[in-house]
Amino acid sequence: MRIHFIAIGGSAMHNLAIALHKKGYQITGSDDVIFEPAKSRLDKYGLLPAEMGWDENRISSNLDAVILGMHARIDNSELLKAQELGITIYSYPEYIYEQSKNKLRVVIGGSHGKTTITSMILHVLNYYNRDFDYLVGAQLAGFETMVKVTENAPVMIIEGDEYLSSPIDRRPKFHLYKANVAVISGIAWDHINVFPTYADYTSQFEKFINTIEEAGTLIYCEADADLNEIVSRSEANINKIGYGIPAHEIENGITYLLPEKTALKIFGDHNLMNLNAAKLVCEQLNISTADFDTAIASFTGAAKRLEVISANDSTNVYKDFAHSPSKLKATIDAVKAQFADRKLVACIELHTFSSLNKDFLKEYAGAMDKADHAIVFIDLKSFEQKRMKPFSEEDVQEAFSNPKLKFFNDAVQLKAYLLSLNYQHTNLLMMSSGNYAGFDLPELAVSLKN
Known part of the structure; x- marks a missing residue:
């Protein structure tokens, strides 16, 4: 497969480029500016563009696909050339779906806590040497890249945000993944430049619920009144599981999960709710509560999260x-x-x-x-x-x-x-x-x- 990335320097884009390179694909890319750490990571794998800027000569009919980053504009010369040649153009969430459509897809959505919940799930799966692919929005300890896509992993864990997919695809990213297991951690108005009213914003989560595969599972924070209302009136043919704050106690600055009094390295009600969401996802992946607690005790948090x-x-x-x-x-x-x-x-x-x-x-x-x-x-x-x-x-x-x-x-x-x-x-x-x-x-x- 020959794939060209327009705006390869983006956080998710450069990680996806590296993941596909590791998979054996022929990857090229372009951007007008690339910052660290993307620059060094791309250079390590021979994927750093020789020159910055856009050049339509990089686009030819030999390409199997183009992946378009949000940073590019709709009049980008490379994009226009790809459209002229009829080359298939994907946003990165569309391409993530292409890579995972034959796997069980777990999609973590919500206005807050997405990265932490995703990180907790990855930590537990890694602890038990499970085979899985993933897309996460932060660099995690023990994971070289933020994206992994392989042929054989049976499951993919995807952090799915509600921002737009690409300059020519105005759908929120998490609408494109078609989750088998989905999480909504809560709803708090954000991205006012795209969703100018709270109603515009909350409607994206209603639509997300309708993208869940039939007979799939939605795990949601029942402490969120607006989310509760959205879930209760949804007629989607899915299983619905609510969660809240687990039983716990704090002693000398350390939080313990009850009843087994498992000491945690994280704290705060929001993190405890994130933990409960991750536990319920892991149950769907056949990891018991006891095994989850054993693994989560060593979780130190996602980067830049407390x-x-x-x-x-x-x-x-x-x-x-x-x-x-x-x-x-x-x-x-x-x-x-x-x-x-x-x-x-x-x-x-x-x-x-x-x-x-x-x-x-x-x-x-x-x-x-x-x-x-x-x-x-x-x-x-x-x-x-x-x-x-x-x-x-x-x-x-x-x-x-x-x-x-x-x-x-x-x-x-x-x-x-x-x-x-x-x-x-x-x-x-x-x-x-x-x-x-x-x-x-x-x-x-x-x-x-x-």
Whole structure:
């Protein structure tokens, strides 16, 4: 098979390119810019384009297919040439389905927790040396790439998000996988640039349920009232299994699963619900509750999900991917519950299109109320790049309903403020789906005053 990737440098795209290369396919690709770690990974396998930019001469009738990344535009010269030649063009979720249509497909959907649930399932399957393919949205310990596709694996575990598939395919990715076993972890409005109303957004999950294969299984968070309503009125011919928070207790900063008192390396109600979702999926894959608990005890979390940067008897420093209102609140609540005797300094960097939209900003009301020091940072460059009007401190304080909240749009001033605080019996939580304004977090952690 000869396959060309347009916009090969994307997170999922470059991992899929490597996976297909390992499978023996002839892979070429192009992009206008490729960042690390994609650049080094592609170079390692001889897949890094010799020159950046688009060139229609890369496209010929010898190709079996083109896979189109979301980063490309609809007037991309290579895309236009492929269309002119009648070459089959796939989005990457379409091609993932092509690679897995003869396997049992487990698709993890929902506004939050997808990567963690997927990671937990992969961890347990790996623990028991199961043969499986996968697509996950973060780099995991023990897994070289974020995508694996083989001929013989009987099952594929797929993290399925609701964002658009490609510039010429406006369907959400998770609609294309046709799950045999599906998870919906919860619904919290996101991607306002694509789904301008909450109703537009929730309808995507209704459609997702209807894509589940007949007699398949839906595992869903029954603590989510809106999701419960959607599931209850669905007439899809599927099995429906709800889940909530499992029985547990916290002692000396460690969470234990009950009744066997299995010590966990993760914590927080949201992670415990993620764990229950993963356990129910693993039951569908014939892994018992006891075997699941044994394996999950060694799970340390997905990358950037409450990842420990440093820890001592007085202060832990975490980084987390949280950026949406629901994720922000869940992460703060988790750290406060786990360390009830410590104060919390919580800093969120807003940089997604939704979070920089003034109409959407009010969705963050109350999200940081449990933090002892609540901080919002927005790099002025984010507004400039998205051509949006900057917020004032008053805008942010009003939207978050928190007059004590501190707001910064200068990274130097933010760092100075963080370093000025006393961290005796205090944790620091840095949250962003970006790069924290280029902070060296380990260096920052070393510099904190105790």
